Every structure is written in structure tokens, then in C-alpha cells.
Amino acid sequence: MVNIGIIGCGFVGSELIAQLHATRSSAKRLKVVAITNINAMNISDKEYTPLHLTNWKADLTKSGVKPNLDQFIEYMAASPDHAVIVDCTASEAIANMYPSWLKKNLSVVTPNKKAFSGSLSLFKEIHLLSANYSGNGRTPLTYHESTVGAGLPVLSTLLDFVKTGDEIITIEGIFSGTLSYIFNNYSTIASGPSKGSFSEIVKIAKDLGYTEPDPRDDLNGMDVARKVTICGRLAGLDLDLSTLNVENIVPETLKNVATADEFMSKLPNFDSHFAKLNEEAKAEGKVLRYVGVVNPKGNSGVKLMKYPASHPFAGLQGSDNIIKFTTKYFPNGVIVQGAGAGGPPTAYGIFSDLIKIQERVEGF
């Protein structure tokens, strides 16, 4: 039995709870015993009785308990069975707490990219404290498959290359579900005209739950840069966000507007700017795609590129990601492709990480 505490129940956290609830039988060894959001917290009793997942939202609201992260973590750390904290926020402050949780023998599963793409020392400390990365004989494990390509097996594939001594030559692809969705629908050749103005398509991507809480974190390239950094670091490179080449496509005057809502309301003023870029690509018989590259020889970064209709990046659907690993053993590449954003595929990645932990800890 593994006890789970979930922090953050937005698009991804809510979907995770729904998936755990829907598969009671396969997940019967995974027990949700604590849930917290910004405004409310629900923790179970001293027996760690599973929380009811049918009405968890109403139970959270009516719990009347003010969120207290210290209390939440102490409760989880006192669990008699192995316990996992699932961080489904995008919070940097919470990401900075992972080492303190690992030191309490709590495992960590998260789609939050901040801890793995922020300071290199935090990344290294987490890896040192996590049994699955350092082989240090301790119990806590850290899995974060959904930080890159949602639940697609990107990091597990990459780690297999690394652990078997294969050599990464390049990792390149479309790492953002949001930017994939936007350009697949906006910059089209074979599939007809754009499905709307640039700002209309950004709004749909936001409503579908693909974007970061502030869509500028997608459009400024930082979300992709974080994923490139995570892949590069797992491949053994000391990549840093500040030294990557990152193309920011947020219009200059919108970079500093105060809120995501204000940004969204002003974005239509820049539709003609994006239409011009699109027309330029079309005139060359190409489409726009936003790509990331990890190159151990240098020049890792993210960039808005033009591709002919025949290129695999030009033919993507919906919010799909496509990530191509070129390695010594696979010189023609290994491609991982599929839904790279949205609640269901992201929660799936978290769920499968939880199953890995349960199987490792319990041995079956």
C-alpha cells in the first residue's frame, strides 16, 4: 500500500483524482489520503483511511481546514506505509521544498517543471536524495515523466539510453502542446486555411487546459526551454535556462502587462503581426513550428522554424508533441509522438509514475 498526498487540483490534479477513482481495482494499492489546494485542505485520519474520491471537491470545500503545508507534510511523513507527495502546481516555492520532503523519506511525483529546470544545484540535490537516480540505498524516489511531453514516455526512454551507455547525439522536437496546437491550427498548408486568428487559437488552447496558468510562459519559449533543460540534464549536460538560446514570440509591449487576463485581452491587437509571419512562411511553401533542440556539442535552444509540408513536424495533429532521439545505437532516430498536453495525458503520466513507485516499494 502506498499513501498519496496531492497538492494542487487544477486541470491536472483533478484529472489525476478522476483517473485514480475510475481504476479503483488496478490502483487499489494507491490510496489518496490528503488533498490540498490554495484555499482548502482535506487530510484523512490517524488510520490513513482513503479519502472518498467521488465528492472530493465538495469534501475539500466543506472541510473548513485552512491549508497548512507543514501540517500536510508532517501528516504524510508519519505514514506507516510508503508515502508520495504529488505536486500538481506550477509553484517554484513548492518545488524548492522537494529536498526537505525527500529527507523525510517521502517520494515525489510531479508534472511541475520548476525543480528540474531551475537552479542546477536544486536538480542535483534532488537526484542525490532520490534512490532511483543516485542508488543511494534510501527509500524515497522521484519521478517526473509528465514534466516533458505530458505522459508520453519521453524521460523513461531517455533514461534507458543513458543507463545503457548509449550516446545521445541530439534530441529535437516539438515539446509544447500549446505551441503545437496553436501552429498546427494556425500555420497550415495541406489542411486548408488557419482555423482562426492567432489570438483566437491561443484562447482555445488556454480553455482546453494546454497552456501554463499564464500562456506567456508558453509563448515566451520558457516552457519549451524548461523541457529542453530537463532532457539535457538527464542526458548529463549542465544546461541552464539562462544560457539557452530562446526565441520569445510574445509581442514586446505585452511582455510586462500585469496579468494573464490582461495579456489575453490585448493579444488580438497583434494578430496582424502573426499573420505576416505566417504569410511569409506560406510564400516559401512552408509552415511555422516551434521546436526545441538538445545538442551535447552546443547550441541547445528553442526557436520558431519554417518546415515544408512533407516534414514530420508539419503533419502533427492537435496538441501532439513529437520528440526525436538520435543516438549512437539508433542513428536514424527513435521518435516518441502523441498528445503532449491536457489533463488526461498528463495525469496518465503521473499515475504511471505512481504505479512504478508502488511496484518498486512493494516488489509486485
Ligand SMILES: NC(=O)C1=CN([C@@H]2O[C@H](COP(=O)(O)OP(=O)(O)OC[C@H]3O[C@@H](n4cnc5c(N)ncnc54)[C@H](OP(=O)(O)O)[C@@H]3O)[C@@H](O)[C@H]2O)C=CC1
Ligand atoms: N496542463 C497541462 O497540459 C500540463 C501541465 N503540466 C504541469 O502540471 C502542473 C499543473 O498544471 P495545471 O493543472 O494545468 O494548472 P492549474 O493552474 O489548472 O492548476 C494548478 C493548481 O495548483 C494550485 N496551487 C497553486 N499553488 C498552490 C499552493 N501553494 N498550494 C496548493 N495549491 C496550489 C492551484 O490552486 P487554485 O486553483 O486555488 O489557484 C491550482 O488548482 C503545472 O506545473 C504544469 O506545468 C505538465 C504537463 C502538461
Ligand SMILES: N[C@@H](CC=O)C(=O)O
Ligand atoms: N503548457 C505546457 C503543458 C505541458 O507541459 C504545454 O503546452 O506543453
Ligand code: NA
Ligand atoms: Na513524458
